[in-house]
Amino acid sequence: MIVADSKPFHEIEQMLSEFKKVYIVGCGSCVTICHTGGEKQVAELAAKIRLTAKLKGKSIEVIEDSILRQCEWEFIEEVKNVVEDCDAVLSLACGIGVQYMAERFPNVRVFPGVNTTFMGGPTEQGVFWERCAGCGNCIIGTTGGLCPVSRCAKSLLNGPCGGSQNGKCEVSQETPCVWNQIYDQLDTQQLLSTMENIVPPKDWRTGAENHPRKMVLEHLVMKK
Amino acid sequence: MIMNNPNTKTDTYSCEEAPCVMACPIRQDARDYVQLIARGLFKEAFRLVRERNVLPSSCGRICTHPCETKCRRNDTDAPIAIAWLKRFLGDNYSEKVGVNPNQKYPEKIAIIGAGPAGLAAANDLALMGYSCTIFESNPTPGGMLRMGVPTYRLPRTAIDKEVEFIRQMGVEIKYNTALGKDVTFDSLKKEGYAAIFIGVGLLDSRDLNIEGANYDGVLKGISFLREVNSTGTAKIGKNVLVIGGGAVAMDCARTALRLKPEKVSVACLESRKEMPTTDFEIEETIHEGVALYNSVGPKRILGENGKVTGLETLKVKYVFDEQKRFNPAFYENSEVVIEADTIILAIGQTSNLFFLKNQEGLQVSRGGTIIVDPNTFVTSIPGIYAGGDIVLGRGTMTESMAHGKKAAISIHNALRSEKRKDEKWGDKPEVPKLADTRVPLIKKEQKQDMPMLSLGERLNSFDEVELGFSPEVAVREAQRCMNCGAGAVVDENLCVGCITCVRVCPFDVPEFRRGETTAFIGGDCQSCGLCIVECPAKAIRFKTPLEDRGIERLKSLFADTSTKNTKPVIVNFFCQYSSFRDNSESNAIIDKHVKRIGILGLGKVDPSLYLNALEWGADGVLITACKDDECHFCAEYEWIKKRSEYVGKILNELGMDSRIFQTHFISSQTDTTFLDIATQMVKDIENLK
Structure with missing residues (x-):
């Protein structure tokens, strides 16, 4: 939401x-x-x-x-x-x-x-976290279901960075390092090896770089 | 009905009914009058009781209170003392019931018997606009309430007061006028009565057909009670034995005790658990010194020279057979003799149909009861109706009143060719049993004891034993009520499915049922109101119209010019759960400057209301809530603290002085602590000016 x-x-x-x-x-x-x-x-x-x-x-x-x-x-x-x-x-x-x-x-x-x-959701009553950046090209299938674009301060595609400390982001001690979380999740799923694949630069043109964006569902558009 | 705007009353208010209401033969609004008492609104509570009950004071004393048997509080600790609360209202409040003078029908109705059935019928018919005359064979009203029930349970002043109100409605009572003797069906018709309601009750004690029943010293329970109740005494011996295990047997035994014999005993077929009366009555009977013989059956009455000397009994094998029918069986050769010089038979009542002599055509059952249509209460003779014990055979006071009320509607419908219905008697689902997982989340609260006359004082007189609740005890008892079926309800059109209610409820009641997109709040809701305030879509409200969450009272406060002309004015929102003390403290400063709005749990109050108070003219808002460990709902302290901080921040943002908004957590809303806080706040605000 x-x-x-x-x-x-x-x-x-x-x-x-x-x-x-x-x-x-x-x-x-x-x-x-x-x-x-x-x-x-x-x-x-x-x-x-x-x-x-x-x-x-x-x-x-x-x-x-x-x-x-x-x-x-x-x-x-x-x-x-x-x-x-x-x-x-x-x-x-x-x-x-x-x-x-x-x-x-x-x-x-x-x-x-x-x-x-x-764009985010409540993690508990009264607490809301960002969960999506609307980048237009979702990659969370490869990152254990966690979005590094919206949840990493640098939107890194290959993380974590050197600022990850004890599972927290150097930007704020209350922010979990999402790349640390991705690591733990892939470890649980025995997919750690996939982290060795270097993700090439993302095509950001589908996202906020390309304002204003538009979506047309041709099959639903009614003739005026 | 009383507080809320009627437009906000939801249809769902009536969708699930509280078990206490459903259990009551007259469908008395038990929950709602208890809830009104809990708010200290005694007059309103009395009015609500009187709407359906012509004899609240009497009923609060001798009703068998099935409402309490079904009270859902049985599952947490003990039922609410619903009957005693009604008695509290009946004893302390009264109000003339207004009959609409413009609503008058020409027909006259004759009512035979001024007992509970007849009085209820007369009351309801009079309210509808009929002229009613009650024909009573005794010189006084009340029927079996007066002839049968001992004064130590029901003082006659209680009956007289209630009958006087019925009389003031225009109901005429002709005493010493018996049907079959002084009036007949024909004479009544000739006098122009359009309908007759027979509510004569069961006037005789059932006979015991065993050897020795004719001995001198064998008394019939009803006659014995009638004699003592009319003359204050009766001839008994030194060693009295009552046969029977019901309420009348207990009445006989305790009445006999007050006539000072050496010994009073009760012998009955039933085991202690099977006895057909309340445990409380049995306890009191034993407590007063009556010896109880359970599971013994009378074989024969022994005597010498025509006088009773004792009862030979047999040990009971069982009272009810496998089909649960009354069919007692005894052990052979188990004879035991209980000595007695007086035996009182209290094994049930039976009708005396003398009034039908020479009056043909009224169909009567083999058991001597009048046969009526179960829906209309009309007898085999059109225009003649009957109800109460003479129809029931064996009923309770409230069942009789229910007959009277239903017959009244039926008489109206017959005379006017209408199909009027009392919706209260409609079939409704009951609020289901409290979920097991919920029970530990609900605070246990001690049921209030009934203050009683000391044992010594009791036996020396026929003075009333149960002394009644004080207002503070009544409020405290009423505040245990869980408001079943009248709690929060979600408006499906407004709910956005945010789950806030599910998260904030301290009792885990709201839920999203599978396949549904809106929250559902079931009958276990405890009415704390936290979800109502926290819902961001304002999609939740109380079903009960008795709860305004402070809104309407705040509005009417500032609609009053005297509030507007007082400076400064502080509005105090306080938790009523800690305000039951009778010795409420006050002083001149508080009386003048502090306007108090009590709410059952401040968790119900929207923080916006505090802003509204300031907006509408308050110079300060004082919140006095219960301490954390004293919260009735166990969970409101944190919320009140958070919300107070939130409002404090808003006021700060608006540049207002923090002293105009104060929150204090205190043990009592009526003692000196409150007094000090409120007085100080008035001074603080005066100094701001």
């Missing part, structure tokens, strides 16, 4: 400072699951915005809502009336949802309420 972090509140406050009626809209998928953009967060953020306004002697009307997925035209169409009745939209969706809202409602200012950070 896509993980997003709450934006610092002073940033949000600044973005909304000139508006009187704001629509705060959560997204019912990834950002709900990572506890930064669901119904609950919408309610909390709305309370913070109103409380701040009160402290500053301002008045602001906040409309709270959440929709199933902001990255679908059909779903955001449902909130058209309420959006167009507001001065601004604060979207708690990932960057994708924010852009959908902005594109669909060009006459309304749309702001992001979260910083979209990475």
